[in-house]
Amino acid sequence: MSRPPIIARTLPALRRALDGFHAKSGAIALVPTMGALHDGHVALVRLAKRRAARVAVSIFVNPSQFAPTEDFGSYPRTWKADVARLAAEGVDLIWNPDVKTMYPAGFATRILTEGPATAGLEDRFRPHFFAGVATVVGKLFMQCRPDIALFGEKDFQQLRVVAQMARDLDLGVRVIGAPTVRERDGLAMSSRNVYLSPEQRRVAPVLYRTMKATAQRLRGGDDLDAAMAGGAELITAAGFALDYFEARHAQTLAPVQSIKDGPIRLLVAAMLGSTRLIDNVAV
Numbered sequence: 180m181s182r183p184p185i186i187a188r189t190l191p192a193l194r195r196a197l198d199g200f201h202a203k204s205g206a207i208a209l210v211p212t213m214g215a216l217h218d219g220h221v222a223l224v225r226l227a228k229r230r231a232a233r234v235a236v237s238i239f240v241n242p243s244q245f246a247p248t249e250d251f252g253s254y255p256r257t258w259k260a261d262v263a264r265l266a267a268e269g270v271d272l273i274w275n276p277d278v279k280t281m282y283p284a285g286f287a288t289r290i291l292t293e294g295p296a297t298a299g300l301e302d303r304f305r306p307h308f309f310a311g312v313a314t315v316v317g318k319l320f321m322q323c324r325p326d327i328a329l330f331g332e333k334d335f336q337q338l339r340v341v342a343q344m345a346r347d348l349d350l351g352v353r354v355i356g357a358p359t360v361r362e363r364d365g366l367a368m369s370s371r372n373v374y375l376s377p378e379q380r381r382v383a384p385v386l387y388r389t390m391k392a393t394a395q396r397l398r399g400g401d402d403l404d405a406a407m408a409g410g411a412e413l414i415t416a417a418g419f420a421l422d423y424f425e426a427r428h429a430q431t432l433a434p435v436q437s438i439k440d441g442p443i444r445l446l447v448a449a450m451l452g453s454t455r456l457i458d459n460v461a462v
């Protein structure tokens with residue numbers, strides 16, 4: 180049985196813990212999360228354990244990546260269960276700052292990202308989002324000084340934005356993406372899935388099923404526009420209000436005209452009632 184994780188809530192406590200880690204050799208991994216942990220988060224932790232001697236997990240529901248109309252207040256918070264899960268996984272450190280620690284009175288700096296952050300996907304519908312994410316992740320990287328950081332492909336544009344930011348700012352962190360963990364019926368695991376009613380939960384896997392079928396059509400040589408339009412129709416017919424369903428270059432997220440412009444990623448965001456779901460697959 181490994182030692183229970185150190186829980187740090189203040190910067191001095193975090194530094195003390197990290198000093199102890201740095202005194203010993205071996206890489207440090209960081210897994211940033213907003214808590215309400217599920218098997219997708221645990222997969223990131225397990226990957227981190229394989230790649231690094233020490234694993235830190237941050238749990239911080241970051242207000243600056245939520246618009247006033249979004250679900251910051253009601254975002255699921257399951258602290259006790261999260262700590263138990265991370266302890267069972269042998270995590271070394273849980274970094275759980277409060278909002279005042281991350282954004283003290285007078286806080287006035289933001290990291291603004293371009294490139295993948297302005298690809299016209301999430302940024303079109305959540306214009307505040309990537310500045311919030313880049314700023315908080317930049318802070319987490321500087322606070323924790325990890326060698327590697329693990330992010331889920333589930334949030335594909337975010338993964339690209341964070342990797343670009345770490346590179347551009349010479350933060351010395353290698354950003355590693357991990358495959359999306361899904362429920363048995365294909366729905367991508369998400370802390371927000373608890374918002375779905377039983378009926379919506381039944382419909383939700385249509386997103387993944389449609390993306391997979393569309394990817395298969397494209398691999399079979401179907402016309403890109405026709406395949407995407409067909410997919411969009413199926414998603415809408417199932418009861419979703421579609422924000423976007425797009426084929427993009429998997430690295431740059433630039434629009435593509437044909438499968439030959441690849442590697443291609445299909446990305447989707449759609450509302451099911453008042454719950455917004457996102458997902459993506461490789462072609």
Ligand code: AMP
Nearest residue numbers: 212213214219330331333334359360368
């Ligand atoms: P969140 O707590 O939703 O901010 O997510 C924290 C990290 O977990 C991010 O890097 C997400 O991309 C990742 N993540 C969330 N859901 C999944 C999933 N179903 N599979 C893999 N990674 C995930």
